[in-house]
Amino acid sequence: MTKTITTSVCIIGSGPAGLLLSQLLANEEIDTILLDRKDRAYIEGRIRAGVLEQGTVTALEEAGAADRLHREGLPHEGFELAFDGERHRIDLTGLTGKTVTVYGQTEMTKDLFEKRMQQGQRFFFNVDDVKPSDLKSDRPRVHFTHEGQHVTVECDYIAGCDGFHGVSRQAIPADVLRTYERVYPFGWLGILVEKPPVSHELIYANHDRGFALASMRSNTRSRYYIQCDASDDVADWSDDRFWEEFATRLGPDAAASLQTGPSFEKSIAPLRSFVAEPMRYGNLFLAGDSAHIVPPTGAKGLNLAVADVRLLHRALALHYRHGKDDLIDAYSETVLRRVWKVERFSWQLSTLMHQFPENSDFEKRMQRAEFDYLRSSEAASRAIAENYVGLPLD
Template sequence: MKTQVVIVGGGPSGLLLSQLLHLNNIDTIVLERQTEDYVLGRIRAGVLEQGLVELAKKANVSDRMMREGQIHEGFDISQQGTKHNINLKKLTGGSTVMVYGQTELTRDLYQARHQMNGQIIHEVSDVELNDLKTNSPFLTYRKDGQEYRIDCDYIAGCDGFHGVSRQAIPTTVRREYERVYPFGWLGILSETAPVSHELIYCQHDRGFALCSMRNPKLSRYYIQCSLDDSPENWSDEAFWDELKRRIPEEDAAKLEMGPSIEKSIAPLRSFVSEPLTYGRLFLAGDAGHIVPPTGAKGLNLAASDIHYLSEALIAFYEQGSSEKLDSYSQTALKRIWKAMRFSWWMTTLLHKFPDYSEFDTHIQRTEIEYLFSSEAAQKSLAENYVGLPY
C-alpha cells in the first residue's frame, strides 16, 4: 500500500489527526493494535480546554459535544473540608472548560472517519518503522498471519506511552525526563448524579480526592491510594466510605452512592521525551509525554500536538513549505513543558506525599491558603486550567 501519512494509533489523537488531514485532501491510513470496541471501552478524562473544543469544531466532530457536553465556569478546591471556588470565567475574562468524556469524543471521531470512508486497520501487530531518515520511509505490520507494507511520506506516532513509535527513535538521539509519583488514583464510574455541578478537588490529611462527572447521570470519583494497592481490595462500600471522609461534609451528606460500573487504579507520572521528531517520524500525545491527571491536561496536551502537526502537514502539502514540520518539536515542547509544570504543581499542591516532613506539610498548607487569599494566584491557576493558547 501507499499513502501520504501513516498514523500509528487509533485513539483520539490519531483519529483527530486523520480527520483534520482528510478534510484537507491529505490521504492517511490509521493502524491500531486493538479492536474498535476495545478503544471505545477505555475510560479516560473528560475536561476539555477551549482549544480542543475549537479543534473538534474544525474537524467537524463537535455537534454532539455541543449538545450534550457541559460547560463549566469554575471548580472547587477543598482543604481539609473548607471549600473555595475558582471562578474560571471571571478570572480569565470569559474562558470556560467543557466536560465531555474522552470516550464520547473518540466515538464521534470514529463515526466521522467511517462516514468519510477513512482507512483504519485494527488488530495489527509487529509494527516496524523503517528508513525514517530518508525521503521514502515505510512501515510493516502483521495482521491475520500476513505481513503488509505501507510506503508513505510521513509517519505520525500516536500510539501512546507503550507504543512502538517512540522506541523507533535511537537512544543516542532520544532524551527522556521522568518523575514517578509515590501514589495512584483509585477511580470508579457510577450511574449516579454528580455530588456537585462542578468538579471538587480535595486536599486532605487522609489523601487526595476528586469529585468529577461525565454527564448529569454518570459520575466519576477518585481517591489517592498506594501504588501497590489493587481495585480488588476495595468494595464499593469501602470506596464510598473513604471518599466521604475526604470531601466536605455538606457534599458527603448529599453524595448519591451506587454500584460501580468500572473500577481501576491509575499510577501518576510526569514524562517527556525529546525530540518529538526523527527524520520523517513525528510523535504526538502520550507517545511523547505523560502528565498526571491532576489538572486534566493529558488529552488536551495531545490536542495541541495535533493542532501543530496538522497545520505543519497541511502547509507542506498545500504550499510545499516544510518550515512548520522542521519546528514542530520545538513548538510543541514549549507548550508541553508549561503543562508539565502546571500538572506537577497541582499534584504537589493537593496530594499527601509519604515522605513529606513537617516543614513540607506546612509549606503545602500555606500554598493553598495563599491561593485562597490571592486573586493573582487564582488568575494564574485559572489561566493554566482553561488552557494556554496554541
C-alpha cells in the same frame, strides 16, 4: 509475500489523537492510513479523561465532529479546590473569559470514529509486529502483520500517536532520544456510578488521608477518585470502603450532597510525569502519550495530545498546500515549549493536592500555605485558571 500500499501520512495509533489528526488532514484532502494493535470496540471502550479545554472543543469543531459534544457536553465556568473541608472556587470564566467542557474521552473517540468511517478512512486493526523504518529517507515505511499477511506502508510522513507503550518513540535511536520522568508514590482509585454528581462543578480535595476528586460524565453519571497506594489491589476496595473514604476526604459540607450506589467500573491508575525529546526524528513525528505523560490532576493528558495534533496538522497542511516546511522543521521545539509548561502545571497541582508519604511537617505546612495564598490572591487564582482552561497553542 508482502503487500505494499501507499499514503501521504501513516498514523500509528487510532485513539483520539490519531483519529483527530486523520480527520483534520482529511479536511485538507491529505490521505492517511490508520493502524492499531487493538480493534475499534476496545479503543472506544477505554475509560479516560473527561474535561476538555476550549482549544480541544475548537479542534473538534474544526474537524466537524462536535455536534454531539454541543448537545450533551457540560460547560463549566469554574471548579473548586478543598483543603481539609475548606473550599475555594476558581472562577474560570471570571478570571479568563473561558470555560471547559465535561465530555468523556470515550464519547469523543466514538464521534471521531463515526466521522472517519463515514468518509471511508482506511483502517488496519489488530495489527502485530509494527516497525517504522527508513525514518530519515524521503519515503519512510511502516511494516506490520495484519490477518496473517505482511504489509508495508510507504508514505511521506509517519505520525506516532500510539501511546506510552507504543513503538513510535522506540524507533528513535537511543543516542538521540532523551527522556525525563517523575513516578509518583501513589495511584488514583477511580469509580463510575450512575448517580448525579455531588456538585455541578469539579472538586479537587486535599485531606490528611489523601487526595480526592469529585468529577462527572453527565448530569446522571459521576466519576470519583481517591488517592491510594500504588501497590493496592482494586479487589481490596469494596464500594462501601470507597464511599466511606471518599466522603471523609471530600469534607462534611460537600459530602452532605453525595449520593452513593454500586459502581459499574473501578480501576487503579498509576501517576507519572514523563517527557521524551525530540518529538521529531527524520520524517517521524510523535504526538500525545507517545511523547509525554502528565498526572491526571488538572485533566491535561488528552488536551495536550490534541494541542500536539493541531500543531502537527498545521505543519503538514502548510507543506502539502504551499510546499513550505517552516512549521515541520519547528514542530518539536514548538510543541515541547508548551509540553513543559503543561507538565509544570500538572506537577504543581499534584504537589499541592496530594499527600506524599515522604513529606515532612514543614512540607505539609507549605501545602496549606499555598492553598491559603490562593484563597487570598486573585492573581494566584488567575494563574491556576489560565493553565486549567488551556495555554495558547504556540
